[in-house]
Amino acid sequence: MQALSTLISIEKDSIQPVYLQIANQLMVFIKDGNLQAGHRLPSTRQMADWLQVHRKTVIQAYDELLAQGWIESRTGSGTYVAKHLPEIHPRSLLNGSVKPINPAHVAGFEFEEAPHLDRPVIWSKHKYHLDDGFPDSRLAPLEELARAYRSQLLTGNPYVRLGYGDTMGSLWLRQVLADYLNDTRGLKVTANNILITRGTVMGLYLSCTAFLQPGDIAVVGELNYNGANMNFLQAGTKLLKIPVDEHGIVVEALAAICRKQRVRIVYVTSHHFYPTTTALRADRRIELLRLAGQYGFIIFEDDYDYDFHYLSKPLLPLASADKAGMVLYCGSFTKSISPAFRVGYLVASENVIRHLAKLRRIIDRQGDNMLENAIAELLQNGIIQRYLRKAMRTYKQRRDVFCELLKNNLGDYLQFQVPVGGMAVWTHFDPAIDINAVAQKALAHELFFSPGYRNDDVTPVLNATRLGFASSTPDELVTCVEIMKKVLKR
Structure with missing residues (x-):
């Protein structure tokens, strides 16, 4: 025990109290098997003398170990490592014969890393x-948003405002957003057709998890948003790519695939095709919707920057002409206002939204109610539109x-x-x-x-x-x- 005490390192400048430093290091000795169950610990006076600390400090350390069940006190006999602990074979502390393990860096269990997730994160701090x-956040209505957010924090019933909410998202935002999307996108939806998400990627992930099975066929453009490809691969789908030209995806190539195989989902950025920014031509839009109705595949329409169209008025999304309920329409305020504001929306049939809300609950109970209500206020007052x-x-x-x-x-x-x-x-x-x-x-x-x-x-x-x-x-x-x-x- 005296030899082990020489390995106890006390940092006087640490924010952690000395008694906790001693207790934690003794705990490690017990976990590693260097102090076995039933081993008698030195008296507090003797330990204090070895460590050159006050006896009360050692008493506090022992009390901490007693409270956590690592040691036990026997009246008239002394203090011992708890006898209920299992026998642990110790690693060598002194000769370095055992390769040290740092669990902060490497886990003790094995797992397989998926190559499709190996994608650099865009995060630039350069001038x-x-x-x-990306949008210019300097243009965003930050002062108005800050006032609306503060109002949400301080007014109304705090139990309701600051508690758990609907997994579908803020009802107020969904109501205001339904009116906004009906006016600007030609949709015909209500609050029950909208699920508020943290962004388009979350909407896509939920959709892949809910509606795709391993082996299903997902079709994307040969050039495509890599975040979408990653989601489809993560879901275990067979990813098929079709040609892309100056008018977007070549729908005829999709039709050829449908005649031979059962397609489950097609991902498209119909308004400003990613990455080329071109718009999907009208005849291809009509044909894509027709094929979805004929072959029964889902269309995931990612409308990531609808509002910024310079040639004419923005083209209405596929969802506005969807008569068969085949389109999952997704957008967000991330590209409109700022990437920091994680508020997006997925629009679909009511039964789809209810199903996705159940799934969303097990990965993200709800979004930021305060932010969602603040966005709703800005939408209702016309601030975001201006x-x-x-x-x-x-x-x-x-x-x-x-x-x-x-x-x-x-x-x-x-x-x-x-x-x-x-x-x-x-x-x-x-x-x-x-x-x-x-x-x-x-x-x-x-x-x-x-x-x-x-x-x-x-x-x-x-x-x-x-x-x-x-x-x-x-x-x-x-x-x-x-x-x-x-x-x-x-």
Whole structure:
């Protein structure tokens, strides 16, 4: 025991009390089998002398171990390691013959890592950015949102406002959102057709978990949002990819698959196809809905940035023309306001929403009631609608500035089409240019942009990426292009 006491390390500057440091280290000795059940511990006076601490400190340490059941006190005999503990064969403490294990880094059990989950997280803290197509949070109605959020915290019945709520989401938000979507998207829904989520990805994950079985066929575009592909692979589906052209997915290729195999779900970004930003042509929309009705597959429509369409009024979603109840329509305020505000929505038939709400309960009991009600207030008062109109004008101006800058300064290095909507430009670099190398060099100048690796799983390699313009001012866009031109010339 005296030898073990020399291994007890006491840090005087630690925020943890000394008695807990002693108790915790003695506990480790017991767990590791270096102090076996029934072993007699030294007296508090003797331990205090060995450790050079006050006796009361050791008494507190022993009391802590007694309270937790690691040791027991026998009247007139002393203090012992609890006899009910199992026998543990100790590891060597001194000669290093046993390889040390750090459970903080590596678990003791085995598990298989899924390759499809190995996807870098976009998280840039650089001064300049041509991101994947994110909004400019500086334009968001933050003051109005803060006031509405504070009002939700402080007014009304606190038991109701601050307690558990509906797994479908805030009723107020669902009611206001139903009116908003009916007015802007041509839908015909009520609050019972809406499930509030943390974002589009959550809506897709719930849908995959609820409606897909291993071996089911999911169809996506050859170029596609990788987050969707990951969800389908995680669900164990057979992922089939169909060609994509300047008008979106080639629906004829989908029809050919349907004639041979049973398709369970088709994922589409019909308004601004990801990543190219093009719109799905009207005849293909009609045919896609017809095929869904004929073959019975689900259409998951991801309408991630509906509000920002510059050529004309936004195109109505597939869900607005769905007469057979085949479309799961998903959107969010993440791309409209800010990625930090995790409020999205999934629109579907009432029985689908009820089923998804049951599933949602076991992974996320509910969302942020305060934030959802605050968003509802801003929607009801027209604040979000006014913000979106202002943001649309601003982003259109930034698109025009950015495309002119690309044309005049980088025309020798890349090609692009001016996007009709969205917040990014789909850009093809010269085949001789290594986008990844250029992106790494740009980071040294405080400029971040995607190296395009998520889009290069097609043959031949496209050497293309999305350059987001919405989150930067015109002056910032000028600097971004100057940096790109500088690194491309090297």
